[in-house]
Amino acid sequence: MKNITKIETIKEMPKRLRVAAYARVSSGKDAMLNSLASQVNHYKNYIKSKPEWEFVGVYTDEAVTGTKELRDEFQLMLSDCRAGKIDMIITKSISRFARNTMTLLKTVRDLKAINVDIYFEEQNIHTLSGEGEMILTFLATFAQEESRSISENMKWRIKKDFEKGLIWGSTSMFGYKLENKKYHIVPEEAEIVRFIYSLYLEGYGDRMIRTILDEKGIKPYRTKTWGVTTITKILTNYNYTGDLILQKTFIDNHLTKKLKHNKGELDKYIVNNSHEPIISKEIFMEAQAIRKNKAKKFAKSSSYNNEFKGYIRCGKCGKMHTYRKGPYNIYWICSTFRDKGKSYCDNQQVPDDKIKEAAIHLLNMNKFSMPIFKHLVQQVVAQPNNILRFELNDGSVKEYEWAHKPRSEGWTDDMKEQARQHTLKRYRGGSAK
Structure with a gap:
């Protein structure tokens, strides 16, 4: 059996x-x-x-x-x-x-x-x-x-306060404390603001001022280190002169919550002698003249259209990558690394041409096309070890490993001439002819 x-x-x-x-x-x-x-x-x-x-x-x-x-x-x-x-x-x-x-x-x-x-x-x-x-x-x-109803009620309340010359909400400003809708000087912070303006008038840029403050152990409030945007806001804030400009910005609509600069769409309110000044109007205007001159020089030297803005995200810290122009290439660099340094995020920069190279390969393009890129791609995550992860609008994910190209292979005749002129300038100690 x-x-x-x-x-x-x-x-x-x-x-x-x-x-x-x-x-x-x-x-x-x-x-x-x-x-x-x-x-x-x-x-x-x-x-x-x-x-x-x-x-x-x-x-x-x-x-x-x-x-x-x-x-x-x-x-x-x-x-x-x-x-x-x-x-x-x-x-x-x-x-x-x-x-x-x-x-x-x-x-x-x-x-x-x-x-x-x-x-x-x-x-x-x-x-x-x-x-x-x-x-x-x-x-x-x-x-x-x-949300829309709450937004409309809030706008009405803000407008009434502005008409009375009152500050709305808990708007903070380094150098002052806000009590009963009026700014009062914080002496130790006010000295830092004056120091920042003095450095700027001496010729130091926003990033260099940030570095000097960190090296001297001068701390901002709320954060451990200074951000470049904080320095820029201090150097462009007219309220430090003792006058107050209200409604410089406004919320476009209750859905996007996009903050727009008020260029005449709404009334502005100027309150003269609103609070004790930290800097004089003359110093403020001198700083703005320097900034305007720098902006003109930058506009002349930069012709790149920043086309990948808002698309490249850091795979280590999650922040967006921002555009940086090098002497021979365009790079996308993590904003945390740019503003705070390598100790906060050590993800590497990505050459602009490598993003285009990856797009051509992954999206089956004959040559790079920005309209096609925008149509297909939601974002690109710059991962460590030279990996670009393309997250597409259809929910799929594709990855591409890029490699550094020896500089000599990618040099055009114009780039070689630029390098030659740069070397001549360095050794002559003046402008290259």
Whole structure:
């Protein structure tokens, strides 16, 4: 008689769901930041308590309004979703995710296409469920209308304060403290402002001033080191003269939350002798004349149209890459590295021609075309080790490894002549003829 032994099928272990959370607060105040910290702890503990879930991380944004799309951590989270690192996102509510219905639904649909679920706790909605998108559309439309109504009421209140010459909100300005809607000098900070202006009038640029302050151990408030943009804002802020210009900027609309410079679209309000000045009007105007002259020189020397602006993101810190013109090439460099140095982000710069080379190869172009690039590409992530990750609008991801080309191979006759003239100038100690 035959002896038959049944071999049971090996049951596949259930796959753990890779879960991340997104948290956001809309103000930089201490109470709000504490709220953000508590949200992070809540989600971390909650996700880790589920044995069927694998904790990916908590993505957080501070002091950015929900109707604005360019949130660094939010964008990094979406990038990780497209890279296949996340299966589900948990967030508190629709208003924490986005109040703009179009942005919300586009994000939901993009993630749905790659099978990534979003769970909104307050509304108890899973976007991958059958009725999820229909309910979400209704609730998001309501949230958007509420945002518009709040925005209109806020504009009316701000206008009334401006008409009285009052500062709106908690607008901070280094060198002053704001009490009862009036600026009062902080003596030690005011000395730093005067020092910054004196350096600028001596011929030092914004970046060099930043370096000098850091080397002298002079600290800004709120951050450990000085940013170039902070120096620029100090050197261009007319309010340091004791007069106050109100409504220099305004919010374009409640959806984009884009801050625009007021070029006559709305009334401006000038309050003379509003507060004690830190610098004289003469010093301020001299600094502006120097800046204007530098801008003219830069405009003459630069003809590059900065076409990849807003597309290249650092794969290490998540910040955008910015354009830098070298003597022989155009480069894209991490803004963290540019503003704070290598100790904060050591990702390498990417030659402009290598991005075009990658685009031609990955997007099947005969030659580089910016309109085609914009049509197909959402963003390019500059990864370490010479890897460019193209994240496309259809949700797919493509990678390209580029290599440094020996400089001699890429030199044109014009570049060789520039190098020759540069060497002659160095040795003659004057201008090359």
